[in-house]
Amino acid sequence: MMTYVRVVTTAFRALRRNVMRSILTTLGIIIGVASVIAMMEIGNGSATAIAKTVSSMGANNLMVFPGMAATGGVSYGAGSSVTLTPEDCAAVAKDCTALKAVAPIVRARVQIVFGGKNWVPQTLYGTTPDYLIVRDWNQLAAGDIFTDADVRNSNKVCVIGQTIVKQLFQGINPVGQEIRIKNIPFKIVGVLTGKGANMMGQDQDDIILAPWSTVKFRVSGTSAQTANQSEGSSSSSSVNTLKNLYPENTISLYPEQSELQAADTPMSVRFVNIDQLLAAANSAADIPEAMSQMTQLLRERHHIGEGEPDDFTVRDLTEFTDALSSTTKLMTKLLLIVAAISLLVGGVGIMNIMLVSVTERTREIGLRMAVGARTTDILIQFMVEAIMLCLVGGAIGIILGRGTSVLVRTLLSWPTELSPGAIVAAVLVSGIVGIVFGFYPAWKASKLDPIEALRYE
Amino acid sequence: MSSNIIELHDIKKTYHVGELDVPVLKGITLNVPRGQLVALMGASGSGKSTLMNILGCLDHATSGRYNLDGQDVSMLSVNERAMVRNKKIGFVFQSFNLLARTSALENVMMPLSYTAKHLTDREARERATMLLERVGLADRLDHAPSKLSGGQQQRVAIARALVNNPPLLFADEPTGNLDSRTSEEVLQMFQTLNEEEGLTVILVTHDPEVTAHAKRVIHIRDGLINTGVYDSHAAGAMPTYAGRNSGGAT
Numbered sequence: 001m002m003t004y005v006r007v008v009t010t011a012f013r014a015l016r017r018n019v020m021r022s023i024l025t026t027l028g029i030i031i032g033v034a035s036v037i038a039m040m041e042i043g044n045g046s047a048t049a050i051a052k053t054v055s056s057m058g059a060n061n062l063m064v065f066p067g068m069a070a071t072g073g074v075s076y077g078a079g080s081s082v083t084l085t086p087e088d089c090a091a092v093a094k095d096c097t098a099l100k101a102v103a104p105i106v107r108a109r110v111q112i113v114f115g116g117k118n119w120v121p122q123t124l125y126g127t128t129p130d131y132l133i134v135r136d137w138n139q140l141a142a143g144d145i146f147t148d149a150d151v152r153n154s155n156k157v158c159v160i161g162q163t164i165v166k167q168l169f170q171g172i173n174p175v176g177q178e179i180r181i182k183n184i185p186f187k188i189v190g191v192l193t194g195k196g197a198n199m200m201g202q203d204q205d206d207i208i209l210a211p212w213s214t215v216k217f218r219v220s221g222t223s224a225q226t227a228n229q230s231e232g233s234s235s236s237s238s239v240n241t242l243k244n245l246y247p248e249n250t251i252s253l254y255p256e257q258s259e260l261q262a263a264d265t266p267m268s269v270r271f272v273n274i275d276q277l278l279a280a281a282n283s284a285a286d287i288p289e290a291m292s293q294m295t296q297l298l299r300e301r302h303h304i305g306e307g308e309p310d311d312f313t314v315r316d317l318t319e320f321t322d323a324l325s326s327t328t329k330l331m332t333k334l335l336l337i338v339a340a341i342s343l344l345v346g347g348v349g350i351m352n353i354m355l356v357s358v359t360e361r362t363r364e365i366g367l368r369m370a371v372g373a374r375t376t377d378i379l380i381q382f383m384v385e386a387i388m389l390c391l392v393g394g395a396i397g398i399i400l401g402r403g404t405s406v407l408v409r410t411l412l413s414w415p416t417e418l419s420p421g422a423i424v425a426a427v428l429v430s431g432i433v434g435i436v437f438g439f440y441p442a443w444k445a446s447k448l449d450p451i452e453a454l455r456y457e
Numbered sequence: 458m459s460s461n462i463i464e465l466h467d468i469k470k471t472y473h474v475g476e477l478d479v480p481v482l483k484g485i486t487l488n489v490p491r492g493q494l495v496a497l498m499g500a501s502g503s504g505k506s507t508l509m510n511i512l513g514c515l516d517h518a519t520s521g522r523y524n525l526d527g528q529d530v531s532m533l534s535v536n537e538r539a540m541v542r543n544k545k546i547g548f549v550f551q552s553f554n555l556l557a558r559t560s561a562l563e564n565v566m567m568p569l570s571y572t573a574k575h576l577t578d579r580e581a582r583e584r585a586t587m588l589l590e591r592v593g594l595a596d597r598l599d600h601a602p603s604k605l606s607g608g609q610q611q612r613v614a615i616a617r618a619l620v621n622n623p624p625l626l627f628a629d630e631p632t633g634n635l636d637s638r639t640s641e642e643v644l645q646m647f648q649t650l651n652e653e654e655g656l657t658v659i660l661v662t663h664d665p666e667v668t669a670h671a672k673r674v675i676h677i678r679d680g681l682i683n684t685g686v687y688d689s690h691a692a693g694a695m696p697t698y699a700g701r702n703s704g705g706a707t
Binding site: 005006010013017018363364366367368369370371372373374375376377450451454 | 539540550552557558563568570572
């Protein structure tokens, strides 16, 4: 048997004897590998770009709602109980590592007035500056977002969306202006960029963002009992129930808590609750982890024992994320098929040329056999030649593919991303192609009869 | 160890062509002592090539016994025969059979790849260089075969045949592609090797000029050794029949 070094040097010399043909033979593999690498890098870049776009649509968002409240057998529906606090939000932000950011939300639906115009925005959110990170909305059209200090001090500042600008500020720069929200003057510190409608057709620009403390205590003016119905209450002082919203005579079908009973219920007046937590996971893949982290933390904070139901609900946008991951999977599969086909073609090319080479070198094979090469020696020699062709082709292909993707990035400014997996796969596959397609010619060479081979013209 | 390097006993070779059995060698018994320079002669179709293939361990006989250098090689497998060829036999061919675009040195080193695990690359190189010097090509080590004349190429082939130190050298029409002057040089080289190293050389040829250098001529005719006329071991008899032979050819 030949030593490994000798096998490799012999194969290398044999290939070097016909440089041009070796290059042409391996061209199939070069092009195959190069296209795979380039496509993988461009594909990866596009996938990341798509993931970014979709996540800006809120695909990575997670929502936490307080649980259901029920009085005397009457359920008030999801989000009616008062269980989420700003402290929960802070704890989630601190301890849930799978989350990029989290923001509390306090909702209100009230009239806003500027000059002679008025409008009722679809969404008025009391929140923190992190809301924009959660929503991937960092870029402001003008001005700036309010600060954490504004949140602490319940400052009367707000940021408005493009629809509000259109409705109230035609031709006027809104930054620095004052609008009245439910008769309370707010200073506009920033204007959001346009985001358009969301998946449900809801206008996302019809929005005002203000510190949650301001909205909570000044606008919705809720105290303990009305906290779950922030939009409904009009009074900040009196005891309030749902019934009183629509002063009419209704027959009470079930025994109800009387106003007096409600007033007697011992509850801290300044117990602060929030309507919702909005969080963003680091990536779509982190969503399940983020959900379990949040559930665990909130159960702990709310002292919920083993086996008891949650007093909150964590929701994700499964539809979105599924669409996202299926797109990426489809793309990867498509690329794999393209890779397989191009490498197959390259492999057939190698086999073809190796067969020609075996025929052409029949006398050399005969000579090698005459001087003592065994069948395995010949088999290995031709196999190694084929594998070397494939590996060298693979290496050149990787360089070429990387070059192409760099070129595409710089010239066309497409997003590309290095894909180490593709490089490893390319090396492995080109080696396997060499073994598979090199075997038949090598086997044919090893089965030659030395007498016939020596006489071959 | 026997004093005969080659002992053939009743070697028969039959080819099967379809339904037909074509006997090519019909029972050859032959002994070649060590250190002899033998010419194997015969017209084409006489079975000369077949006998040479069997002698060179490239093929095996249909029946009969073949002892090479004290070892029975008649029943060896393909790979075992390859080992025997590597260690005991050197081949020189009519068409040189050098690897194209490969230097003379590497051509000579080539057979070492298949045995010389114990030889380092440098030792192999030294050995090949030494052999090329001995055949008078010390200044042509790096030349590719296409840059060498026919005689030089054949000398590279001889160096290659000797690289594994075999006791037996086969030359199949070694001068067939050479002009008369270089033929003479190459034949001289065989003679020198035979006389100085004690190498057993078997020249397969149909050229009477070549047989003039041999100590013994074996004629093959119709698959049998034509012993009646030429079977003589006496060295003194050699010029006589060599002369007769060349006379007959002209």
